[in-house]
Amino acid sequence: RAHRRGLAQGGNLDRHQLPASLRRGAPGLGGDGGAASPRILASSAGHREPGAGSHRPTSRSRRLTESSPPPPEGFSAPPVPRIRAIAVGLLLHEDRLLFAEGHDAVKGETFYRGLGGEIEFGEAAAKAVVREFREELGRGVRVVAQLGTIENRFTLQGEPGHELIVELLVEFAPGEAPDDFEPLTADEGGHPFTARWLPLAEVLAGAWRVYPEGVPERLAGWLNATFASP
Template identity: 40%
Template sequence: MTVIRNLALAVPRRGDDLLVFRGHDHTDGRTFYRPLGGGIEFGETAEQALHREMREELAVELTGVRLLGVLENLFHAFDRYGHEIVFVFACDLADPTLYERDHVGQILDDAETPVMWRPLSGFDDTAPLYPAGLSGLLAT
């Protein structure tokens, strides 16, 4: 069944750096980066989903949450086509010590997926930032 997936993503910043996880698409060999967050469940607002996902993925609390914008993402990855509506939220991490290290940890339910700070200028065609359009939204 083909569906449009609704996501909420957190984009905390450390100067020019963005908190992201590093992923790998085994179907094309490409490494990519994406902010943390995930699917919005039925009956849940995008902001509620954001808080829940950040607790589940990194065991962190957020403050200063504000909607930056909404992106529509049509893509092909992991040998399938996808369509997402992505709510992008600026926010701060409640734990100030997370800003002091470049590698923050791993996603809790996937110990092989590292979470790190990366400069916005460090994303390109060989190391893209997803979803498409996010770099432009963050540059405004």
């Protein structure tokens, strides 16, 4: 069995730690193209009325800021849709990546996504992803690099969702890695799920349905920038 070596502190990986197949030009890796930059989608700036002085609220904005009457007794107000800020970690161990496995019954598809969760108020995204891995997987990780910030609008089980994702590359903390690549059982708020190891080369090649969109390109961009020949 090949000698196992983890990621070095701070993400200073030795190119020779990667399998030869990846160094020789796995899809998206090596000298066959420039490094892909992480996709950062910024929110649009708010509109401002022309002219000096304070902004005069429109009738719509006044309606939104006025207090609404409470719902009738015995009824609860429907939840207001909101955008979520979350931190997601792509866990790289040797030549595999760990993803949570999910299934959308409406679309009839199985998909994979990095582990993570909502960023708490005042919490750094890097600390949030470390906390989430400890809570969901029961194992310690440390952050290697930030791959990007992505706006993700999607539907899951027929319901719309909207997220701002801070996507991070992480590795196991010393002594936390498992002995094999068997699927891991994780838990999110009392709801168990399966986390599976996918081959890095296959993820880069787009062989798996991984969300949010663009994971292979962002990973390839980081690998190219990290292992580019001088």
